[in-house]
Each structure stands twice: as structure tokens, then as C-alpha cells.
Amino acid sequence: MHKTLSSKQLIINEALRLGFSDIGFSTVEHLAENEIHLKEWLDNGFHAGMxxxxxxxxxxxxxxLLVEGSTTVVSVLLNYKPKLEQSDPEAPKLARYAYGKDYHFVIKDKLQLLFDYIKSDIYPDLEGRMFTDSxxxxxxxxxxxxxxxxxxxxxxLIHKKLGSFVxxxxxxxxMEIEPDTPIKEACGGCTRCIDACPTKALIGPYQLDSNKCISYLTIEHREEIPEEFKGKFENWAFGCDICQEACPWNWKARPTSENEFQPHPDLLQMTNDQWHNLDEDRFTELFRKSAVxxxxxxGLKRNLDFLKKK
Known part of the structure; x- marks a missing residue:
């Protein structure tokens, strides 16, 4: 048992050294409670066009069933809260996770290094796969x-110290690793996020209807944006952080130290006019490695044009 605990601490130390913000461990199992919630969400059509x-x-x-022989899920978090924000208050807004390099690449690269470390230094028989929203x-x-x-x-997901910008x-x-213990939900009676959503996509606590979600409509939705949302996007052109901005757990969360998430030097300085006059060459230059x-x-041009509608 001591060897397992020692190995666990080595993995934690390496994950933090690689730049992850936090790490936890759980035992592979059938998620019975999540199965019920996911089925209800799908049956209600709340996944929209996804x-x-x-x-x-x-x-x-x-x-x-996804990774044969697996026994442990190693979960990692990476803080993406930026140090600086867009400077023009009138400019169309991007979700903060899209300011810098596409997180899929950043996290996958770090996970590969962590996997290689465990296999070479701790558990030579290691087998498994890595994932991040993919x-x-x-x-x-x-x-x-x-x-x-x-x-x-x-x-x-809300982390006590990092908030939800993770x-x-x-x-x-x-590899069998001692699992960590879940912590208690700590939202209490707060409903700031639900109250703040301008399209009423949060139809109740823990219930998101993607059909009304600005993030879905500006990224995943491929058709024209329905006219019923005209004037309700609060200038969000790609994604949306409104429900996160409203959350008290984010108010004192520290900014990221991940250099890959630093935005293109021109991005935060773009004015409202520059956004609406964005051409394809400039788009390619600004967002070459971005989730945008x-x-x-x-798609971005469609969103920008929709924001101009009165």
C-alpha cells in the first residue's frame, strides 16, 4: 500500500511540474447516476444539434468499455483565466478559453508527458489512453x-481555489491508484448564474438547454442563428462566459500561468470596428492555433453580423 501511495504522490508532483493546476484520481466504474441524468438530457433534446x-x-x-483493462481515471485541471481582458468595451467578445492556443493541443501534450513519465519511472506495464473534451x-x-x-x-465544474475557468x-x-474523495457541492442558495443568462438557457439548477445557449449557438450551431435571440447575445461572438462571470467562486480566482494560453498580441486590442471589418487573412493570422x-x-462572420442586427 505504501508503494501505491508513494507512486501516487510522484504522479501528483510530476503533473504539477508539467503545469497542470490540480490532479485527482478515481476508480473506473459504471456511472449509474450520471447515466440517468444524461439520458434525461438527451431525451429532452437539450443537446440541440450535437x-x-x-x-x-x-x-x-x-x-x-472505452479503454479495455482500465482501472483508474486520472483527472487533471488546467486554469485558463487570463491576466488581461479585451480592451474595447464595445468590441465583440470571445470566451476566455479561446484567447490563446487551442487547449486540446496544450492538454494533450502535457498528458502525453505525464503518461510517458508514469510508464518509464513508475509503472512499466502502463497502458491506457488520454482525453480532453474529444x-x-x-x-x-x-x-x-x-x-x-x-x-x-x-x-x-467549480474548483474551490480555481473557480470554473478550468x-x-x-x-x-x-494502474491501480488509491482514489480521492469527492467534495461537497458548495453553491448553496446562490442562483446568480441562472439569473444572469440572457437567453434563459439555464432552465433550472444544473439544467442547460443547449438550444438557447450562446456558446452552442455561436460555435456548434451551423445554420443561421434564430431571430428570437436578436439583441440577447450581449456582444458575445464566440462562446460565452456570462454564467461564469456571475459566479462568486470566480471573483478571486488567480489568473493562469500557462504561457500557451497567452493571446495573440493584437487580439485584446482590437476595436469594435476592427472586429466587424475582419477579413479572412486577418482571421487566419489571429486564430492560426486557436479554438476559434x-x-x-x-461562422465567426455570421456571428459578428448577427450582433449588428437591431
């Missing part, structure tokens, strides 16, 4: 099971 959420249902709720894995559920936070009423990744591996590429120039 039909891929219906795929691989059994694997989503049981990673043993496969049928319930990232937030595993982070909760690993003691890294709780699910807030805005459906985001990205989640996992190693699902065949997901919506492509055509």
Missing part, C-alpha cells in the same frame, strides 16, 4: 469523482 452526444452512450457512462468521456463527472470540485448550477483532461489507465478556428471564418 447529435454526437447520442453516440457511444454505454462507453460514456463506463470507461471500462471522446465519449464525461469529463466533469470524473473530475467530481476525483475530488477536484463539484458541478455548479450552471453545469460547470479545462479538464484525463488519463484512463490500467472551429467555427471557421464563415
Amino acid at each position: 447529435s454526437y452526444m447520442e453516440n457511444h452512450f454505454e462507453k460514456r457512462i463506463n470507461p471500462a 471522446a465519449p468521456v464525461l469529463d466533469r463527472a470524473w473530475a467530481v469523482n476525483s475530488g477536484l470540485g463539484w458541478i455548479g448550477k450552471n453545469t460547470n 479545462l479538464i483532461g484525463e488519463l484512463i489507465i490500467n 478556428k472551429r467555427t471557421k471564418y464563415k
Whole structure:
């Protein structure tokens, strides 16, 4: 047992050295409670046009089916809260996670280094896979099971020190590691996030209807944005942080120290006019390594045009 605990601490130390903000461990199991909630969410059509959420249902709720022989989920968090914000208060806004380099690459690179370290220095028989918001894995559920936070009423993971401006990744591996203990939910009677949502996408505590969510409508939604949302986006052009800005757990959260998340030097200085006159070459230059590429120039231009509608 001592050897397992010692190995666990070595993994924790290496994860923090690599720049992860926190790390936790949980035992691979069938997520029975999450299965009920996910099925209800899908049955209600709250996943909107994200039909891929219906795929691989059994694997989503049981990673043993996704990664054969796995026994442990190693959950990692990476803080992305920026030091600086966009300077023009009239300019269209980006979700803060999209300021810098695409987090998929940043987290995957660090997870690969962590995996290689465990295999070479601790457990030579290591096998497994790494994930970050890119496969049928319930990232937030595993982070909760690993003691890294709780699910807030805005459906985001909330960490006691880091708030909710965190990205989640996992190693699902065949090494047995002592699991951590989940912590208690600490939102209390607060409903600031629900009250702040201008499109009423948060239809109740812990219930998000993606059909009304600004993040969904500006990124995943491929058609024209429905006219019913005209004037309700509060100038968000890619993603949305409104429910996070409203959350008291974020008010004193420290900014990230991850250099890869620093924005293009021109991005935060862009004026309202510069955003609305953005051409494709400038888009490519600004967002070459950014998550904003997901919506492509055509999608971002659609969003910017929608913001101009009165």
C-alpha cells in the first residue's frame, strides 16, 4: 500500500511540474447516476444539434468499455483565466478559453508527458489512453469523482481555489491508484448564474438547454442563428462566459500561468470596428492555433453580423 501511495504522490508532483493546476484520481466504474441524468438530457433534446452526444452512450457512462483493462481515471485541471481582458468595451467578445492556443493541443501534450513519465519511472506495464473534451468521456463527472470540485448550477465544474475557468483532461489507465474523495457541492442558495443568462438557457439548477445557449449557438450551431435571440447575445461572438462571470467562486480566482494560453498580441486590442471589418487573412493570422478556428471564418462572420442586427 505504501508503494501505491508513494507512486501516487510522484504522479501528483510530476503533473504539477508539467503545469497542470490540480490532479485527482478515481476508480473506473459504471456511472449509474450520471447515466440517468444524461439520458434525461438527451431525451429532452437539450443537446440541440450535437447529435454526437447520442453516440457511444454505454462507453460514456463506463470507461471500462472505452479503454479495455482500465482501472483508474486520472483527472487533471488546467486554469485558463487570463491576466488581461479585451480592451474595447464595445468590441465583440470571445470566451476566455479561446484567447490563446487551442487547449486540446496544450492538454494533450502535457498528458502525453505525464503518461510517458508514469510508464518509464513508475509503472512499466502502463497502458491506457488520454482525453480532453474529444471522446465519449464525461469529463466533469470524473473530475467530481476525483475530488477536484463539484458541478455548479450552471453545469460547470467549480474548483474551490480555481473557480470554473478550468479545462479538464484525463488519463484512463490500467494502474491501480488509491482514489480521492469527492467534495461537497458548495453553491448553496446562490442562483446568480441562472439569473444572469440572457437567453434563459439555464432552465433550472444544473439544467442547460443547449438550444438557447450562446456558446452552442455561436460555435456548434451551423445554420443561421434564430431571430428570437436578436439583441440577447450581449456582444458575445464566440462562446460565452456570462454564467461564469456571475459566479462568486470566480471573483478571486488567480489568473493562469500557462504561457500557451497567452493571446495573440493584437487580439485584446482590437476595436469594435476592427472586429466587424475582419477579413479572412486577418482571421487566419489571429486564430492560426486557436479554438476559434472551429467555427471557421464563415461562422465567426455570421456571428459578428448577427450582433449588428437591431
